Amino acid sequence: MTDLTLTLIQLGFLAVLWLFVLSAVSVIRSDIFGAKVDTPRAPKQPRQKAPKQKAPKGGRKPKRGMPSTLVVIDGPNAGQMVPVTGADILLGRGTDAAIRLDDDYVSTRHARFSTNGQQWYVEDLGSTNGTYLGNQRVTSPVPVDLGVAVRLGKTVVELRK
Amino acid sequence: MSTSSAPNSVVYRKRRGAEAVLVALALLIVIAAFCAVGLGARDRIPGFVFGLSVCLVVIAVATHLVVRFVAPYADPVLVPLVVTLNGLGVAMIYRIDLAELDRSGADANQFAGRQVLWTALGLALFVAVLLIVRDHRKLQRFTYTFGLIAFVLLILPLLPVIGTEIHGARIWVRIGPFSLQPGEFAKICLAIFFAGYLVVKRDALALAGRRFMGIDFPRGRDLGPILVAWLVSLGVLVFQRDLGSSLLFFGLFVVMLYIATERPGWLVVGTTLFLGGATFAAMTFGHVQVRIDAWLHPFPVTDGTYQLVQGLYGMAWGGLLGRGLGQGSPEITPFGYSDFIFASIGEELGLAGAMAVILMYALIVERGLRTALLCRDAFGKLLAAGLAVSIALQVFVVVGGVTRVIPLTGLTTPFLSYGGSSILANWAIIALLLRISDQSRRPPPESAPLQMDDATQVVKL
Numbered sequence: 282m283t284d285l286t287l288t289l290i291q292l293g294f295l296a297v298l299w300l301f302v303l304s305a306v307s308v309i310r311s312d313i314f315g316a317k318v319d320t321p322r323a324p325k326q327p328r329q330k331a332p333k334q335k336a337p338k339g340g341r342k343p344k345r346g347m348p349s350t351l352v353v354i355d356g357p358n359a360g361q362m363v364p365v366t367g368a369d370i371l372l373g374r375g376t377d378a379a380i381r382l383d384d385d386y387v388s389t390r391h392a393r394f395s396t397n398g399q400q401w402y403v404e405d406l407g408s409t410n411g412t413y414l415g416n417q418r419v420t421s422p423v424p425v426d427l428g429v430a431v432r433l434g435k436t437v438v439e440l441r442k
Numbered sequence: 443m444s445t446s447s448a449p450n451s452v453v454y455r456k457r458r459g460a461e462a463v464l465v466a467l468a469l470l471i472v473i474a475a476f477c478a479v480g481l482g483a484r485d486r487i488p489g490f491v492f493g494l495s496v497c498l499v500v501i502a503v504a505t506h507l508v509v510r511f512v513a514p515y516a517d518p519v520l521v522p523l524v525v526t527l528n529g530l531g532v533a534m535i536y537r538i539d540l541a542e543l544d545r546s547g548a549d550a551n552q553f554a555g556r557q558v559l560w561t562a563l564g565l566a567l568f569v570a571v572l573l574i575v576r577d578h579r580k581l582q583r584f585t586y587t588f589g590l591i592a593f594v595l596l597i598l599p600l601l602p603v604i605g606t607e608i609h610g611a612r613i614w615v616r617i618g619p620f621s622l623q624p625g626e627f628a629k630i631c632l633a634i635f636f637a638g639y640l641v642v643k644r645d646a647l648a649l650a651g652r653r654f655m656g657i658d659f660p661r662g663r664d665l666g667p668i669l670v671a672w673l674v675s676l677g678v679l680v681f682q683r684d685l686g687s688s689l690l691f692f693g694l695f696v697v698m699l700y701i702a703t704e705r706p707g708w709l710v711v712g713t714t715l716f717l718g719g720a721t722f723a724a725m726t727f728g729h730v731q732v733r734i735d736a737w738l739h740p741f742p743v744t745d746g747t748y749q750l751v752q753g754l755y756g757m758a759w760g761g762l763l764g765r766g767l768g769q770g771s772p773e774i775t776p777f778g779y780s781d782f783i784f785a786s787i788g789e790e791l792g793l794a795g796a797m798a799v800i801l802m803y804a805l806i807v808e809r810g811l812r813t814a815l816l817c818r819d820a821f822g823k824l825l826a827a828g829l830a831v832s833i834a835l836q837v838f839v840v841v842g843g844v845t846r847v848i849p850l851t852g853l854t855t856p857f858l859s860y861g862g863s864s865i866l867a868n869w870a871i872i873a874l875l876l877r878i879s880d881q882s883r884r885p886p887p888e889s890a891p892l893q894m895d896d897a898t899q900v901v902k903l
Contacts, residue, residue, distance in 0.1 A: 295798075
């Protein structure tokens with residue numbers, strides 16, 4: 282066994298060792314770049330309540346001046362958003378809400394955002410702590426414009442383009 | 443329903459295929475290591491390699507199948523990493539066995555065979571823990587039982603008949619032909635005990651007391667638990683003369699306390715107590731004094747510093763790429779197969795190999811902490827973090843001691859060192875981590891939507 286062979290064996294061994302370490306790292310690269318979220322969520326569709334299906338699903342592309350997302354800007358779920366399609370958006374702590382708010386001051390079915398095609402409205406669904414536009418408690422469907430903060434419990438949401 | 447950015451909506455893939463590929467690569471490394479040792483030291487591939495490979499493949503396939511069926515969502519990189527470290531350790535021990543044969547002939551101590559046996563037992567324990575502990579939350583019920591077991595395990599070596607003193611440390615229990623280090627198992631029991639205890643008590647312990655330099659310090663009356671842990675660690679240091687375990691237990695408690703309460707003040711209190719204890723120990727006890735002297739002044743070489751200096755020379759001789767497996771002389775360092783196995787690896791695989799080993803430990807710890815982040819219940823979070831921290835602390839204490847970063851303490855390098863208790867305990871730790879990660883990566887059970895409006899939801903904990 283010549284020295285050269287032994288050196289090659291040694292280098293080869295170190296290379297395989299590092300190859301192993303790097304492949305282990307590549308398996309867990311999702312830790313760094315984030316895991317894939319299952320966006321289509323096709324299997325979960327059947328769980329949506331029937332009444333909500335009646336809303337027009339076709340208007341995928343929002344019209345000019347119409348909001349495209351509903352964003353939570355404050356509260357435990359700050360940063361979460363749902364795309365606005367034209368269907369009603371239910372907010373609350375329940376499992377059928379569009380954003381499941383993790384907020385103790387929010388009721389199970391707290392408030393609903395809905396549209397008639399031109400204007401969005403927010404409507405309180407008899408929540409315990411109320412829904413507020415500014416200092417005004419929402420008692421009946423109230424028009425909401427882009428960028429107007431709506432407060433539910435400790436959570437604040439707004440419509441954005 | 444489109445909670446597109448809720449953290450729990452991530453569906454983890456099982457990645458068992460990736461695990462299988464990594465385990466295959468790990469086996470390749472282990473077999474290659476044995477061949478390289480044989481070629482380097484004896485100019486031929488050892489005759490048992492074929493048989494060993496068959497055994498290894500059978501064991502690996504069995505382990506993989508067990509994980510696939512018992513913990514399908516468990517972390518995919520933990521097992522391959524541990525298999526590599528364990529196999530590399532056995533190959534290194536075999537290499538030192540060969541050198542001992544050359545030096546002292548037929549009556550030399552042979553450890554590799556026994557280490558293989560211990561590894562097989564370790565794997566059996568790994569499978570047993572995975573099968574018995576189906577849900578880690580059940581362990582929380584036995585919080586104080588585990589605390590008691592840990593206490594008994596710590597006391598065992600001090601008992602007159604079975605307790606044995608080997609190389610100055612009274613941490614061994616000898617039953618017939620077997621000698622065990624109960625401290626290694628106490629580590630797991632303590633992690634479970636601390637996790638269960640802190641989950642219940644953390645609200646009280648998180649109460650802020652005085653604020654000083656931007657850090658909230660705990661209240662004086664809450665110092666009881668940390669003082670008890672400190673006293674027990676000092677007891678280990680005084681009565682068992684084991685610096686490493688003492689440091690490990692106290693460090694584990696302080697870090698878990700910090701994780702549970704999120705109060706950096708505890709780290710300050712813990713460090714202060716540790717420094718106080720260390721100063722006291724250094725001034726009072728001879729064995730601590732010797733270690734600190736050896737650390738600060740290894741040259742000129744004396745009896746107390748010979749081992750440390752030989753380890754340093756070995757690593758220096760290894761350089762960047764190492765001497766090559768089988769071509770260094772790690773047998774010169776006393777205990778090159780157990781306490782100083784990191785120096786042996788540094789000698790034969792060089793800085794490149796030693797760094798790969800450290801990186802593997804870092805990945806294990808990272809996976810443990812990641813599991814803690816993902817875990818849904820507080821007990822599992824604390825337990826996973828505690829187990830990961832115990833491995834991290836142990837590696838730091840050993841490798842830091844060997845490389846003269848901190849005073850040398852006698853702890854085993856997890857999975858690498860020769861030692862049955864250490865192998866068994868660490869495989870059990872990995873089994874627990876896999877179980878917790880299986881629970882936390884598993885998709886949550888589909889819950890039926892609530893029908894009643896505004897009804898108070900019953901949350902099942």
